[in-house]
Amino acid sequence: MQIGKVPNSLLRELVINKNKKVNGRVLLSAGVGEDFGVIDFGDECCIVSGDPVTGAVKQAGKVAVHVACNDIATCGVAPVAILTTLLLPPGATEAELGALADEIADAADSLGVCVIGGHTEVTDAVNRIVISVTAIGAARRGAYITTGGAKTGDSLIMTKSAGIEGAAIIALERGDDLDRRFGPGLAERARLLSDELSVVKEGVIAGAYGAHAMHDVTEGGVYGAAWEMAEASDRGIIINKGDIHILDETREICAYYKIDAYRLISSGSMLIATGDPDGLMDILTKSGIAASRIAIFTENPDERLIYGGNTYEKLGQPEPDELYKVIGR
Numbered sequence: 001m002q003i004g005k006v007p008n009s010l011l012r013e014l015v016i017n018k019n020k021k022v023n024g025r026v027l028l029s030a031g032v033g034e035d036f037g038v039i040d041f042g043d044e045c046c047i048v049s050g051d052p053v054t055g056a057v058k059q060a061g062k063v064a065v066h067v068a069c070n071d072i073a074t075c076g077v078a079p080v081a082i083l084t085t086l087l088l089p090p091g092a093t094e095a096e097l098g099a100l101a102d103e104i105a106d107a108a109d110s111l112g113v114c115v116i117g118g119h120t121e122v123t124d125a126v127n128r129i130v131i132s133v134t135a136i137g138a139a140r141r142g143a144y145i146t147t148g149g150a151k152t153g154d155s156l157i158m159t160k161s162a163g164i165e166g167a168a169i170i171a172l173e174r175g176d177d178l179d180r181r182f183g184p185g186l187a188e189r190a191r192l193l194s195d196e197l198s199v200v201k202e203g204v205i206a207g208a209y210g211a212h213a214m215h216d217v218t219e220g221g222v223y224g225a226a227w228e229m230a231e232a233s234d235r236g237i238i239i240n241k242g243d244i245h246i247l248d249e250t251r252e253i254c255a256y257y258k259i260d261a262y263r264l265i266s267s268g269s270m271l272i273a274t275g276d277p278d279g280l281m282d283i284l285t286k287s288g289i290a291a292s293r294i295a296i297f298t299e300n301p302d303e304r305l306i307y308g309g310n311t312y313e314k315l316g317q318p319e320p321d322e323l324y325k326v327i328g329r
Contacts, residue, residue, distance in 0.1 A: 036071050036137075038144060047075050047137040047144060051218075052130060058172040059194055060131055061103030063165070066197040067218065067267050068133035069111055073200040074214040074270070075144040076207015077137045082108060084118035085132040092122060092129065100129065111200055145206075148232035149213035150273035156229070156237065156295035157272040157280060158244065159202045162222045163261040164268035166323045167250040168193040170257070173327055181256055190249045199270040202289050206272045209280050213273040217266040224263060224318030225271050226295060227304060233273070236303030239295040239315060259322035273297060 025040045036049035049071035053064040065082060072079040084104055088097060097120070108115050113135075150156075171178060171190035178187040199216050206214060213233060217225040222244055230237040246254075246261050254261040274280045277293045284291040304315040 036075055038075075038139075040141065043141055045139050045141050045144060047072050047077065047139055048134065050132060050134040052132040054130055057128060059103060060129060061100045062107045062194060063169070063197065063267070064131040064133045065104055065107035065111070065113070067165075068135035069113060070197075070199045070203070070216040070218075070267055070270075072135045072137035073198075073203025074147065074216055075137065075139060076203060076211065076214065077139045077144065078200055078204055079111065079113050079135045079137045081114045081116045081136045082118075083116060083134040083136075084120075085134075086118070086120040087126045087130040087132075088120070088122045089126050089128055090122060090124050096129070100131075104131075111198065145211055145214055146232070147213055147215045147229055148234075150229055150233035150235050150297045151212055151275065152235060152297055152299045154212055154273040154275055154297045155277035155293050156226065156239075156297065157206075157274060157277055157284075157291050158217075158222065158294045159199065159270045159272070159284065159289050159291050160196060160268055161245040161247050161250065161290070162217070162266055162269065163246060163250040163254065163264040164193050164196055164266045165218075166221075166261075166264035166266060166321070167247070167253050168197070169265075169323060170253055170326050171249075178253065178256070182252065186249050186252060190253060193247075193249075193268070197268040199268060201287065202270045202272070202284060202291075205283060205287055205289075206270070206274070206280060209274070209276075209283060211272045211274045211280065215271045217269040217271060219265050219321040219323075220318030221261070221263040221266055221322065222269070222271070222294075223306070223315060224321075225266075227315055227318060229271060229273065230297065230301070230304055230315075233297065234301050236298035236300045237295050237305075237315065238298060238303070238312075239306045241306050241308045243292050243294045245290070245292055254322075257326045259325050261322075263319065264322040 039046040069079040
C-alpha cells in the first residue's frame with residue numbers, strides 16, 4: 001500500500017465493517033468521512049475522536065492537538081479534553097520530550113482544553129516521533145452535527161483557504177530549499193500558517209447557526225473532504241474550482257514542488273453544508289473568518305464533479321495526500 005491514509009474502499013472492507021457488536025449507548029459509530037463517534041450519556045452525549053500525526057516533525061505537538069480537536073468541532077461543539085500518546089524513537093532526548101510536551105500544553109491552553117492523560121514511551125518500533133491524540137467533547141443529545149447530514153440543494157461553504165496545513169508543514173520542513181528558490185519571506189509566511197490550524201471557532205459558530213453537516217479538511221485536501229461529505233451524505237456534489245481560495249504562498253509552494261493544492265492536507269479549513277449560505281457566511285465574516293461558497297450538493301450520488309470554468313471532471317475518491325510527495329524526499 002502507498003504511504004498515507006488507507007483508501008476508503010479498503011477501510012470499508014478491511015477495517016470499518018469488522019466490528020459487528022451492537023451497543024445501544026453508541027449513537028454514531030465508524031463510517032467513511034465521519035470525524036468522531038458519539039456515546040449516549042442521557043441528556044448529554046460524549047463526542048470522541050482520535051488522530052495521529054506522522055507527516056510533521058517540527059511543531060508536531062501543536063499540529064496534533066489542533067487536528068484532533070478539529071474533529072470534535074465538526075459536530076458543532078468545542079472540545080473539552082485530550083489524551084496524548086507519544087512514541088519516541090531510541091536516542092530521543094529529554095529536551096525533545098520536554099519541548100514536545102510544551103507544544104502540546106500551549107496548543108491545548110489556546111483552545112481551553114485540558115490534557116487529562118495518555119501514554120509516553122521510547123520504542124524501537126518507530127524511527128521518529130509519532131503522536132496520537134484522542135479528543136473529547138460534549139453535546140446535548142440529538143444536537144450534534146455529522147459529516148453525513150448534507151441535503152440536496154445545500155451549498156458547501158469552505159472557511160479560510162486550501163492547503164493551509166500542507167503549506168505550513170512543507171515550509172517548516174523544507175524552509176532552506178524554499179529560501180534558496182524564493183528568497184526570504186515566502187517560507188516564513190507559510191510557516192505562520194501553523195497558527196491558523198484550528199477550526200473550533202467556525203465549527204461552534206456553524207453548529208449554533210444550524211449547519212446540516214461539517215467536515216474538516218485533512219488528508220486528501222479540499223477535494224478529498226468534499227467527496228467524503230458527499231459519500232457520507234449519499235449525495236452528489238458539483239464543485240466550482242474557481243471559488244476555492246488559495247493563498248499566494250501556498251500556490252507558489254505547490255507550483256514549485258509540482259503538487260496539487262486542492263489535494264493537499266489542510267487542517268485549518270472547515271467544509272460546512274448549509275441551506276442558508278449567505279447568512280452563515282455573513283456571520284463567519286463578521287467573526288473574522290474568511291468563507292466562500294465552493295459547491296452545491298445534488299440528489300444523484302453518481303454526480304460528483306469539478307467545474308473548471310469550461311469543462312467538468314469527475315471528483316474521484318481521495319488519493320494519498322500530496323504532502324507525501326514532498327516530505328520524505
